Amino acid sequence: MESVLSLGDCNTCGIAPCEGNAYPERFAQLLGGVVRNCGYTMSTMREASYFFRDFYTHDTTIVTLQYGLVDSWETFAYAPYVLYYPDNLVRKLCRKVVKRYKKLCRQTGLNTWLGSAPLVPVEEYARRLTQIIEACRPDTRILLIETVPNRNESRNPAIRRYNDALRNVAAAHPRCQALDTYDWFATHRDTLYLDDTHINAQGHEWISRGLLDLCSNAEGAA
Numbered sequence: 001m002e003s004v005l006s007l008g009d010c011n012t013c014g015i016a017p018c019e020g021n022a023y024p025e026r027f028a029q030l031l032g033g034v035v036r037n038c039g040y041t042m043s044t045m046r047e048a049s050y051f052f053r054d055f056y057t058h059d060t061t062i063v064t065l066q067y068g069l070v071d072s073w074e075t076f077a078y079a080p081y082v083l084y085y086p087d088n089l090v091r092k093l094c095r096k097v098v099k100r101y102k103k104l105c106r107q108t109g110l111n112t113w114l115g116s117a118p119l120v121p122v123e124e125y126a127r128r129l130t131q132i133i134e135a136c137r138p139d140t141r142i143l144l145i146e147t148v149p150n151r152n153e154s155r156n157p158a159i160r161r162y163n164d165a166l167r168n169v170a171a172a173h174p175r176c177q178a179l180d181t182y183d184w185f186a187t188h189r190d191t192l193y194l195d196d197t198h199i200n201a202q203g204h205e206w207i208s209r210g211l212l213d214l215c216s217n218a219e220g221a222a
Contacts, residue, residue, distance in 0.1 A: 002033030012039025
């Protein structure tokens with residue numbers, strides 16, 4: 001039986017009404033397997049390293065990864081980043097302090113002076129993704145999923161840069177397969193989204209079947 005570990009952000013965990021029936025659950029059902037969905041709201045490749053450490057086991061046969069939405073988010077260049085996983089009371093308090101700091105920067109105009117930068121630099125994103133891939137056993141299938149475009153067009157140049165990094169990492173690791181979601185979702189914006197950012201049930205179904213096709217194609221080529 002296939003055992004899937006899915007690592008990703010809000011579009012991996014799914015939001016209501018798709019929570020609990022997002023693409024990881026649908027994909028595992030198509031396989032007749034089981035899934036551990038480690039999708040987590042506001043999650044980045046930094047959290048992915050810890051989720052992988054905590055939940056990748058000897059039973060895991062497939063790992064899916066979908067990150068880039070939050071990693072690519074432009075914020076103040078010197079704003080501290082506090083992990084959302086593993087979480088604890090101290091980190092929750094720290095995030096409140098950081099939120100107030102950002103608000104103060106906006107009110108005083110300090111944010112303009114400080115400049116902006118992605119939450120996780122693309123080089124770090126690629127490095128952490130590579131580390132997870134190389135930590136997997138040779139018999140683990142690794143399926144990388146592009147970040148879907150945002151319906152707020154201003155977000156998409158950055159998202160495309162992170163998708164390019166993901167494809168470059170996949171190309172450097174022949175046992176990885178990448179699912180091209182960006183173009184399909186870009187041309188079906190009116191039918192695959194709940195809002196500007198989160199995909200709907202039809203979007204989750206499309207990704208789950210795309211992952212199944214990747215596995216089928218790999219078996220056919222073997």
